[in-house]
Amino acid sequence: MAYRIGIVGVTGAVGQELLALMAKRNFPVAELRPLASARSAGSKVTYGGKEWTVQEAKPEAFEGLDFAIFSAGGSISLALAPEAVKRGCIVIDNSSAYRMFPDVPLVIPEINAHHLANHKGIIANPNCSTAIALMGLYPLHQAFGLTRFFASTYQAVSGTGAEAMRELDAQARAWAKGETLAPKVYPHTINFNLIPQVDSFLEDGYTKEEMKMLNEGRKIMDLPGLKVTTTCVRVPVFRAHSIAISAEFERPVDIALARKAISAFPGAELCDDPANKKYPMPLDYAGKEKCGVGRLRKDTLFDNGISLWVSGDQLWKGAALNAIQIAEALHAQGRLARK
Amino acid sequence: MAYRIGIVGVTGAVGQELLALMAKRNFPVAELRPLASARSAGSKVTYGGKEWTVQEAKPEAFEGLDFAIFSAGGSISLALAPEAVKRGCIVIDNSSAYRMFPDVPLVIPEINAHHLANHKGIIANPNCSTAIALMGLYPLHQAFGLTRFFASTYQAVSGTGAEAMRELDAQARAWAKGETLAPKVYPHTINFNLIPQVDSFLEDGYTKEEMKMLNEGRKIMDLPGLKVTTTCVRVPVFRAHSIAISAEFERPVDIALARKAISAFPGAELCDDPANKKYPMPLDYAGKEKCGVGRLRKDTLFDNGISLWVSGDQLWKGAALNAIQIAEALHAQGRLARK
Numbered sequence: 001m002a003y004r005i006g007i008v009g010v011t012g013a014v015g016q017e018l019l020a021l022m023a024k025r026n027f028p029v030a031e032l033r034p035l036a037s038a039r040s041a042g043s044k045v046t047y048g049g050k051e052w053t054v055q056e057a058k059p060e061a062f063e064g065l066d067f068a069i070f071s072a073g074g075s076i077s078l079a080l081a082p083e084a085v086k087r088g089c090i091v092i093d094n095s096s097a098y099r100m101f102p103d104v105p106l107v108i109p110e111i112n113a114h115h116l117a118n119h120k121g122i123i124a125n126p127n128c129s130t131a132i133a134l135m136g137l138y139p140l141h142q143a144f145g146l147t148r149f150f151a152s153t154y155q156a157v158s159g160t161g162a163e164a165m166r167e168l169d170a171q172a173r174a175w176a177k178g179e180t181l182a183p184k185v186y187p188h189t190i191n192f193n194l195i196p197q198v199d200s201f202l203e204d205g206y207t208k209e210e211m212k213m214l215n216e217g218r219k220i221m222d223l224p225g226l227k228v229t230t231t232c233v234r235v236p237v238f239r240a241h242s243i244a245i246s247a248e249f250e251r252p253v254d255i256a257l258a259r260k261a262i263s264a265f266p267g268a269e270l271c272d273d274p275a276n277k278k279y280p281m282p283l284d285y286a287g288k289e290k291c292g293v294g295r296l297r298k299d300t301l302f303d304n305g306i307s308l309w310v311s312g313d314q315l316w317k318g319a320a321l322n323a324i325q326i327a328e329a330l331h332a333q334g335r336l337a338r339k
Numbered sequence: 340m341a342y343r344i345g346i347v348g349v350t351g352a353v354g355q356e357l358l359a360l361m362a363k364r365n366f367p368v369a370e371l372r373p374l375a376s377a378r379s380a381g382s383k384v385t386y387g388g389k390e391w392t393v394q395e396a397k398p399e400a401f402e403g404l405d406f407a408i409f410s411a412g413g414s415i416s417l418a419l420a421p422e423a424v425k426r427g428c429i430v431i432d433n434s435s436a437y438r439m440f441p442d443v444p445l446v447i448p449e450i451n452a453h454h455l456a457n458h459k460g461i462i463a464n465p466n467c468s469t470a471i472a473l474m475g476l477y478p479l480h481q482a483f484g485l486t487r488f489f490a491s492t493y494q495a496v497s498g499t500g501a502e503a504m505r506e507l508d509a510q511a512r513a514w515a516k517g518e519t520l521a522p523k524v525y526p527h528t529i530n531f532n533l534i535p536q537v538d539s540f541l542e543d544g545y546t547k548e549e550m551k552m553l554n555e556g557r558k559i560m561d562l563p564g565l566k567v568t569t570t571c572v573r574v575p576v577f578r579a580h581s582i583a584i585s586a587e588f589e590r591p592v593d594i595a596l597a598r599k600a601i602s603a604f605p606g607a608e609l610c611d612d613p614a615n616k617k618y619p620m621p622l623d624y625a626g627k628e629k630c631g632v633g634r635l636r637k638d639t640l641f642d643n644g645i646s647l648w649v650s651g652d653q654l655w656k657g658a659a660l661n662a663i664q665i666a667e668a669l670h671a672q673g674r675l676a677r678k
Binding site: 148279 | 487489493527531532533534535540543553566567574614616633636638639648
């Protein structure tokens with residue numbers, strides 16, 4: 001069994017990682033159909049020792065595909081995902097467009113692969129910070145019963161895309177030459193700075209990104225009463241996100257048990273040896289499939305609370321890897337091939 | 340009235356800022372006695388158009404001084420502050436050595452200048468993250484009654500000292516040349532990375548730095564029942580610290596009132612216009628006396644809660660400026676001259 005796969009946004013940062021990870025994980029590919037804007041159509045993508053021609057992403061391009069992974073932003077997903085589904089092509093969507101639709105499963109396979117049973121053609125891939133945070137929080141939820149948590153994010157520029165990664169790179173090089181480069185992707189300089197804005201602002205003063213942790217966390221973990229406050233901050237780091245979390249649980253917590261729960265969880269790697277200055281850091285967790293979880297300690301504010309620190313590759317667990325894991329889970333459940 | 344002033348650690352990052360700020364604020368200086376290790380003795384410091392010779396910091400060096408500001412680390416303060424006091428010299432100590440001593444006032448002049456009345460010769464200058472966080476929290480406490488808060492810090496390398504600032508600079512320059520420079524000051528690379536460790540670890544998994552926010556916050560604001568959880572993280576930023584805070588209050592909160600309280604507070608500048616992408620950022624608050632407070636919004640976890648974001652110059656409000664403000668407050672209270 002091998003699949004005919006569309007990749008929408010193949011030239012972007014996530015698209016490139018998708019190809020690399022599919023190869024690394026020996027995903028069974030019968031046909032790769034790279035899809036992008038009309039501008040990129042005709043260019044070539046190498047995969048599995050073969051060249052595949054980039055085609056324009058338009059409704060007919062999805063004919064005959066088993067599934068497609070969309071990583072080209074919300075408006076492209078809104079326009080084309082229904083067209084793909086209409087043509088019998090399952091959509092795994094990296095954008096935020098469909099995540100909160102009641103009939104769209106929002107899936108992190110280590111947590112809620114069972115939600116895939118209810119899909120109607122579109123499956124949403126979660127927000128990157130949420131996916132990475134839950135690699136630390138979900139095993140603790142299983143052990144102690146999560147009720148609420150605070151999260152402060154330290155988000156890499158990869159979350160904005162390849163252009164933002166080039167902007168940080170260019171600003172850093174300009175700085176070394178004693179020059180300054182005006183920001184284009186971000187509203188402010190990101191090199192040696194922090195921008196406490198990720199995504200756009202809502203009326204209530206939160207950014208959309210900050211509300212994703214709450215809304216997506218509730219949906220993925222089936223916890224409608226979960227309470228969350230998040231502050232999202234862009235930091236001068238290339239591609240792994242980190243999150244400082246303080247969480248409250250229903251039952252009394254135990255740090256030794258918490259460590260065991262993290263170690264046993266497939267999406268997490270326990271990295272928690274303060275005496276030897278070992279804790280997760282973005283430079284160490286860029287290019288790793290598992291997210292690093294460390295700094296585990298009893299929370300000094302909540303009664304049944306744990307504080308922790310998580311780092312994980314935004315382009316991988318935060319995007320491309322989770323999307324492939326969704327495809328793998330669908331495959332394992334026998335739900336991936338065209339009817 | 341002009342003072343005979345000792346500066347211990349005059350060659351360090353904070354020492355240099357002390358001189359610059361004393362000049363900027365026209366502090367009345369009769370004699371400047373720069374004090375440093377024996378190694379630096381004999382070198383010259385220019386202040387007020389005059390050259391002053393650096394002397395070795397030893398007990399006799401404090402004879403005849405009105406007051407001395409110590410910025411040379413805890414062990415120097417422990418060894419020499421009592422010697423200075425014995426000689427009639429008031430000590431304003433930047434280290435953490437005396438902060439929690441019951442007979443040592445720990446002072447942020449905008450908050451608790453009245454604690455200076457009880458000093459026995461040593462006055463402690465607070466931890467940098469605590470001082471900067473309280474520029475946002477204290478006016479909210481006055482308005483609504485603070486009960487507990489979460490803080491995640493984004494701490495600049497200046498907090499470690501001049502050598503750490505040079506390390507980030509050198510790592511960034513090496514990176515631009517395609518080279519890597521092994522870390523010396525920090526246990527890990529800081530450029531394009533995050534280090535979730537500031538100061539050393541305690542038995543319970545917290546760092547000393549993380550407990551300062553709790554212990555010093557309680558003492559400065561006279562709130563013995565205050566609950567705090569902090570995660571402290573070093574970020575690749577040169578000299579302003581930032582802190583994401585979610586705080587709970589006794590009384591119902593109102594964001595318009597919160598903004599007014601921040602605007603009216605002398606240590607803070609309201610910088611909170613998300614629609615125009617205005618919020619505090621470290622690049623904007625390096626070299627500013629006031630700390631920037633923004634991202635004010637009703638907290639989605641606490642019932643009477645506010646989330647906020649503060650940036651402030653670590654070397655200024657986090658160290659040198661607050662120390663000078665303590666001297667100015669003592670002067671205003673008529674407590675600074677030798678008896």
